[in-house]
Amino acid sequence: MTFHSAACGLLLLLLKLPVHSAAISETNPLMTVVTQAIARAESVRLTRWAYTRTTVNDGSKTVEKYDPALPRGERWQLTLKDDKLPTAKDLAKYAADQRRRGSRGERPFRGAIDTPSLTILSNDTARIYCVFQPKSGDEDEKELMSKIRGTLVVRRDPAHVERVDVENTGSFGKTGVFSIRELKLNIAFAPQEGRDEPLPKTIATKLRGRALIFKSINVDSEVSYSDFVWRPTTNAPAAKPAS
Secondary structure, three states, rough: OOHHHHHHHHHHHHOOOOOOOOOOOOOOHHHHHHHHHHHHHHHHHHHHEEEEEEEEOOOEEEEEOOOOOOOEEEOEEEEEEEEEOHHHHHHHHHHHHHHHHHOOOOOOOOEEEEEHOOOOEEEEEOOEEEEEEEEOHHHHHHHHHHEEEEEEEEOOOOEEEEEEEEEEEEEEEEEEEEEEEEEEEEEEEOOOOOOEEEEEEEEEEEEEEEEEOOOOEEEEEEEEEEEEEEEEOOOOOOOOOOO
């Protein structure tokens, strides 16, 4: 694992927290639209979509393609690695990694929103603008999450999450493990024509800080999604093992 991937893993650990579907205000029609949009975004799984995922880390591009119609073990394909065509060694390692992780499609929106904390700031004819506090679990998480604030933009018709932005309001960390002075996470969604679910467009991450005192955390990453094709059935057989 590279230090870059470890740093991104740290960010995911901070934000990949459970969401409770408690009703906030059943009498507020705007909040009803917001909670419906959040539930819709959380339910999206890319298991029935073929798509391209492009990751740019510090200016270096990697391109992967996912197709659930292909046999298991072949659904993820690496087409570009760090701006270059992948070598045979790259492809073998990638295939081994995918076998370990499984070939299921992504679930791009894993709730970091503490729904009872949602507050509507404003709204217009097209959108509803909210702020929220990320969900925290134990006391350590509560202390960390208290330094993080989120904003949410929801399209009204059809109701779907358009954008989620998360950033820190002050430095935070764990003594002797890591300290973060800047955190920004931006997730953008867009509905697909003829489909009810919003699909991810981009996930951008910026992370600055230190780990284990002497390691700098300096992450600039953007993941973009494109070329979506709906696959109504995914009955492809498993891939045959290499002889």
